[in-house]
Every structure is written in C-alpha cells, then in structure tokens.
Amino acid sequence: MKNLLTLIAILLSFTSLEAFAQYNRAAGQSAPKMERRVQFEDESGRIQERVDYVQPKRDEYGNAGGSQFDLAVDGAFEGQTVVVVQLYNFPFEQTRQALKQKGFGVYRFQGAPEIGEFKKALKKANQFWLISDAATHLSDAHVKEIKSFFDSGRGVYIWGDNQPYYADANVVGKALIGATMQGDLMGDQVVSMKEKKYQKSGIIPNLLLSTGIEMIYEGITIATIQPTDDLQPLIYGSAGNLVTAFYDKGGKRVIFDGGFTRLYNKWDTAGTGRYVMNAAAWLANYERFGDQVVGLKTETKKD
Template sequence: MVAITRAALARQLSSPYTTRTVASSTVSKKYTKKKKRTVKQRTSSSTISLPLQSYNEIAGKSNITDANGYDRYGNPTGREYDLGRDGAFMGFHILIAQFYSDAQFNDAAMQLPIDQLKSKGFQVTHVKTEDACITELASNYYQIAWIISTNQIQNSKFITALTAFHSTGGAIFLFADNTPYVCHASEFLRTKFGITLEGNYYGGKIMTFKENGHQQIGSFGEHQIFTGITNLFEGITICHPVYSTPTSREVFVTIATASDDNSSIAVYDPSPTSTEGRLCLDCGWTKLYVNWDSAGTARYIVNASCWLLGIS
C-alpha cells in the first residue's frame, strides 16, 4: 500500500481505457416481485491525473433549493449536482465482481452503472467469478472493488483475498440483497467487524433526506455520498446488518435507514493514518438493475464510488 498525495499522483499509463468483461456461470434467483485525507492507493501501472478539485462545489449538500431543474423525484438535474466532477477520476480503476446474475441482471443492465462510472473518468473491469475476482484483486491494479453478493461462496480463498485488498488500501462497495443473497458481503463483514447480514424485507419505498436523519425511519442524513439527493429509492428486497457488539455499530456507521427501521446503507471510514480503504454497504442491490432509473439511484451509486477513494 502506498499513500499518495495529490502532488505525487503520477504514473505511466500502460493500459487502454476499456471495460473488460469475464463471462462465467451464474446463480439464478427467482424474483417475485468532509475531512481532508490522502488517497490510499495500491500500486498499479497507470497514470492517475487528479485535478485540483475533484468534487463539485456542492459536495455534501443534499437539499439544493436553487437548481436549474428537478426530476420527477425532486432531485436536481445536471452533473454539477453530483459529488464528483466529470472526468476528474481518470486513471482510477474499479473492479466490479458480479456474483449474482439472472435474465434481468445481465451485462446490458450492468452497462448502465459502468457508463455512469466512465463519465467520471473511472476505468472499469467487470468479472463474474470468484476466481477471476481473486486474480484481479491481487494485481494491484484497482483502488475500488464492487462486490455483488449471491447465495454461496465457492472459493474458500475469496474472503482472504478481499480482506488483504482492503487492508492494503483497497476500498470496497459491498452489495447485498435479501437472504440468502448476502453471502459475500456478510462473510467479509463478519470477518472484519463481527457483523452479519440477514432479512428479506420487501421495501420498494423512497427514503428522504432529513438533517441528522441517519437513523430515522425511511430517511438518510448528511453525507457526501448523498450529494444532490433529497429522495432515494431503498431497494425492493432488502437485508440489514446485525451487530454483534456496540463497538461494531459505532465503527460501521449507518447513514440511511430503510422503511423497516433497519440500517440500509452503512459506511466504514478509517482514520487517515490507517492502511485500510473505505467501505460502503448497500443492503438492496435491486436498485442496480430493477430500479436504476428510480429516485436518486444513479447519482448515489456514482457518488459512493467517488467517496470511496478518500479524496476531499
């Protein structure tokens, strides 16, 4: 792990700006229904060219009353209301490990978030097997890994590989859904914090921004991840974290509470001196494909990815 300041963010770009997809067999689910810090950067062979200001001026502000326009959910329209500036993340790499797939959650569906990430400058690799994910995690090529859980872990080395990635500066976006489609995220959190994921709550509602509303039913509070969002879809089938100790609840912090009064989105933000990367947990990954166009989803997903880098 190498901690890199903005002045030191320089490497020789050696790979093209592409999205790679590795196909595999998948498990099918029957669907019925602002602090300053350095960038924790694992060694890679690419150039990272970070502009003086990677975030938009409204970073951290959800309730925007003077926007040029609003969508049908009441969120402001326009890229200037995102957390990250377009093109500001050139040279940063995201690995998307999609372990769940079905007729709806296919490559075409995943292309929607991939395209949004690319608009910010991210380079994206998309894999569908644990073996491919383990290989990519060990490459020192990625700053962020998305882990989209399914109902079983097939490779016993997976959690070890993911934990090593995180402990050496890799940031992780954990996606879970209803039980049993929580395995990868739940096992990592159990290993790291003593937290497990469970539940099959049928949500489908929209959470709203409230000042200091992190733990209020159906609400979310102030956080850079929610920049430009006053209304956010909670997902359809939703799990929730189960905390084994008070300490785990304090360290892995709820920033949004679903309509069942359980944590829906939670984050881990290590100290600036830590070698670990940031973490974000989303408990309803249906928003990635079934409701990508619903309230605030696209902006939230990309905002969270920008935040995970630890740039301010």
Template sequence: MNDKMWNCMQNFLQQIQTEVKTRDWKQQINASLVYARQSFEINQEQSIYTLATILILDLIFGWNVYLVGVLLVVYFSVSVFEYSVTINELDWLFYCAIYITFNVIEYSCLHYQFPFHVIYMINCICLPGFLFPDEIYDNIIIIQRSVREFVLNYNKQNQEFYNAKAGQSNIEDASTYDQYNNPIDGEYDLGRDGAFTDYRILIGQFYKSGDMKAPIDALEKKGFHVESVKTELEFIAKLRSEQYEIAWVISSSSIEQVAFIPTLIDFHAAGGAIFLFADNVPYVSHASGFLNKKFGISLIGNYPGNKTLVFNENGYLEPGYFGQHEIFTGIKNLFEGVTICHPIQSRITASQAMTTLATATDGQPCISVFEPPAGSSEGRLCLDCGFTKLFINWNSAGTARFVVNASCWLAKAMK
C-alpha cells in the same frame, strides 16, 4: 534565374507566408494530438510518462537508436501501462537492451575509430548484464513506474475531483429537477465528470442475472476505468494484481473459493476501497462473509421495501430517512430497494464499527459506511443492502447518483 521563374518563386513564398500567418497552428496541433491519443487509446497522462520513459531509456543507452530499437522501447513502455509485465514483455525489453547496446558499440567503432581492445572491454562490461538481466529489468521498470507515479501525483495535486455542491443534499438553486425533486445535471453530483481517470474499479458480479451496462457507463462518465468479472477466481486474481483502487462486490447465495474473503481482507487492509452490495437472504454471502470477518457483522432479512427515503440532515437512524453525507450529494429523495437485508452485530470485535447513514422504512439500517481512523492504512467501505436497484431500479429516485457518488467518495481523492 530569369524574371518569370523569380516571380513564380515570390508568389509561392507569399502563399506560404499567408498560409502560415492565417492558420491556427495551436488548434491544429492540439487536434492532431487528440486524434493520436484516440487512435492509440492512450490518455494524456499515459502519453506524458511514455515519452518521459523513452527519453530516460534513450539517455541510458545512447542516442544512436535505430528504428527497430525505438519501436521496441515504445512497445515496452506502452505494455507496462497496466502494471502487468509478462515474461514475453521482459524478453522484448532484454532484446531491446542488447540491440541498442551493440548499436552504440558499432557506432563508436565506426565514428570514433576506437581500437579493438576498447571494443572488447566494452563487450566484457556489457556481458554480465546480458547474463544476469533481472537487474536491468527491475531498474528500467522502476524508472518507468517512478515517472508514472510522479506524473499521476502531480496531476492529483492539481485536479479538482469534486463539484462545488459536494456534501449538499438540499439544493434549492438548480435550474431543473426530476420527478423525485432531485436536481438534474452533473454539477450536482459529488464527483466531476472525467476527473477520476487515475482510478480503476473491479466489479465482482457474483449475482449474475442483472445487466451492469448502465452502472458501468455512469462510472466511466466520471473517468473511472471499470472491469467486471463474474467468477471468484477471476476476481481474486485481478484483485491481487494491485491494479485497482476500488472493488465492487455484488453478493450471491454462496462463496465458492476459500481464498475470497482473505483476499478481500488483504485488499482492504492495504488501502483498497470496497463497495459491498447485498439483497435479501440468501443473496448476502459475499458481503456478509467479509463484514463478519472484519467487523463481526452479519446480514439477515428480506424486507419488501420498494419505498423512497427522504433527506433529513440528522435523520440517519430515523425510519425512512437518510442523513447528511457526501455520498448523498444532490439527493433529496432516494429509492431504498425492493427486497432488503440489514446488518446485525453477530459478535464483538476490536475493529471500529460501521456508521449507519440511511434507515429503511422498516427501521433497519440499509446504507452504512466505514471511514478508517486517522493513521490507518485501510480503505473506505460502503454497504448497500438492496442491490436490485442496480439492475431494475437504476432510474428510480436518486439511485444512479447515489451509486456513482459513493464510488467517488470511496476513491478518497484529494480535494
């Protein structure tokens, strides 16, 4: 090698060395990972348990997995994120299992020079799995979901869901306040921004006239995954899928599906949280139907409120006031609603009654909650008796913060 070529190589190596030393590799790698997650719309938790699932499948089926096999494994792992495994997706997994298994057999034959009778024996062992694939499906799905639950539970134990001011309504040290004397800034909300990425909310908007963009945007800012439907059939099917932790029910004037209330009762009994929204009669049917079945409570009335409630620590039952509770974090003044119904005890039940947190200016309860007793498997429940605030009064006193606070409280996330 002549001197000129040697000098060129030295210069080239020096340039590489300088580049390696000066480049912020950690930042570049993180930026690349963020870009990849955004491109494929996969968040950090999903990425972790996807890689873990692929690794487990790879360990089960052998390391000699060709490109097609890897792609099929990735496809299946991503497709089961939503817990909605269809027959077609199971077929993909079945083909993947067959493909990888025969790759292992082929590799073993070529590399280890196995005798033919060994290959036949392996084929005979694998054949029952191909003929009876349900066990294969179930086991691999169980592995994937177990990995997911482990990751999600680990994250929940190490994540702070609520802000430092949680439970405080009378906040006097905020830097700025809005026109209603409520502090401005997300740190005065109950839930932290982006903290609720593991929670899904299903909205049943049966009163179809309003625009739900603002409430959904506010929920998504906290990290919630939100889906909204406008028919009872869609709502029932999705609620039965066991994909959601919280259900919003925005009442209309009538219930069309007989299965609606039983489905909602089952969801709540299994730990699902519910946010019931009602308004003036007759737009109370869905909320009132559930409350009557569960607690013996009916919703009646059409009070033209349109006033603002004021915080009073123990003023739960005082007309025009609301008391101390986590759902009122960062709220000193709260719009009561335009046309408001109220609950009455229509029959006696064995179930624990709901607790009134706010009383409208006519002296009737307008916001109530249900906190399950210790040892109960039921979910939390919140009732708001003036849902027009979702559509035309979203920017009125405390409305947006109250609705999002209540949803964060319903999540019953670990503190």
C-alpha cells in the same frame, strides 16, 4: 434607471473546488442551491450587485438536476479502475455507464475468479466491489486478498440483498469490519432525507455520499444491516431498517449495502445513478491518496 435592472447574469458557482478539484462545489450538500448574482440600481442610482441563493431545477423525483450536483466532477477519476466480482447475475451496463461518467473503468468478473488473476486485477484497482449471491463462492484466499487490499486504504463496496443473497457479503463484511446483514423486508419505496431523529426512514443528509440526493429508491426486497460501533448509517428503508451503512476509519473505507437490486431494477427511479457515482468517488479516497487517484492511467483491461 430608477427601477431594478433586469437580471444581467446568473453565475452558477458549482464548479470544481480549488482545494479538491475532483469534487463539485455542491459536495456534502444534499439539497444544494445555486449562487445567482444580480445587478441592480440602488436609490442613489449606483449599480450594485447582490448574491441570491436559489434552488436549482429538479428532476422528476425531487433531486437537483445536472451533474454539477454530483459529488465528483465528470471525468475526475479518468483511468481509475473498479474491480467487480459479480456473483449474482443481472445486467451491469447501467452501473458501468454511471461509473464511466466519472472516469472509472470497470474490470468485472462474473463468478469467483481464479486467485492469480484476481490478485493481478486488484494490484491495478482503485477500489473493489463485491455483489453477493445466495451461496458462498469466495475462498479463504480471495478473502485474504480483499482484506489486504482494504488494509492498504483502497475502498471496498460490499453488496448483498434479501436473505439468502448475502452469503459472501457477510463473509467479507465480517473479515474486514465485523459487519453482517440479515433478513428479508419488502421495500420498493422512495425515501427522503432523514432530517429528524423521529423519522424512521430516509438517507442521512449532507454527507459526501449523499451529495445532491434528497430522494432515493431503497430497493425491492432488502436485507437489514446489523449495527456496530464502527458503522455509520447512510440509508434507512421505509420499514425503518438500516439498508446501507459505511465505515470510514483510519484512512480506510467500506460501504455495506443490503439492497443490490437498486443496481438493475428501477434504475431510473430516484437517486440511483447519482448515488452510484457518489459512492465510487468517495471510495476512491482522495482525502487519503490525493492526486494519486485523480486521472491516473492504468493498464487494466476494462469490459
């Protein structure tokens, strides 16, 4: 044959990395590409193979379609539990289903739990998520348990929203990492990757947390994270305000977020489901705990 052969095989290389089996090969790439192997006939008539890198099919918002472009492999954290204290009431089912896709179960308290029950739940938890309200509900004893949990290396996600819906978020943020949020800005926009310094808005690309995310919905009305030396930016809103930041120091991890409306309003808008799954996978802190957090079975009851 003298002409190029037709494409014989397309091999998608985004299977699990051997060294980090819980992560997809796309880990750390906001705009991942697929590896396509093409066989062809060269001028001498010999069959050769080349590798092309092509963009995968995208969803309607411009993010790579398919769970192979999430940070973690589906089911990677089977048996791990996310303990949630939800102080502001809204439907949580979509978030729960997203976490389930990566293997996480959810043990959710609606309102501030009794301290003994809270301590018991945290002992079996992989990570803790707090969804704040307009008033403080957590006691000093709750905060002490959260701080101890954090100091042990287990991940914490602190969700607030526009003023005044960050009361306990600020209490816990201060106690753990000296972080606070404030204000009330209108958002309700989809932001893209923040690739240039002059761009005022967007998600910081090519982090584990932003794997597979080129476009993300910022939330409706949102708070602004107050920067500290230890916080790293993740999402800047359309107004240029810091909506989401993270702490990754000394083997301990926190995400601090001023837009919990993303968890229930316009869930199907750009990037939310993937972001939630990425966040939980990152907070599992495989880099510190290794196989202890992969597929570990617990006895914690899940809702």
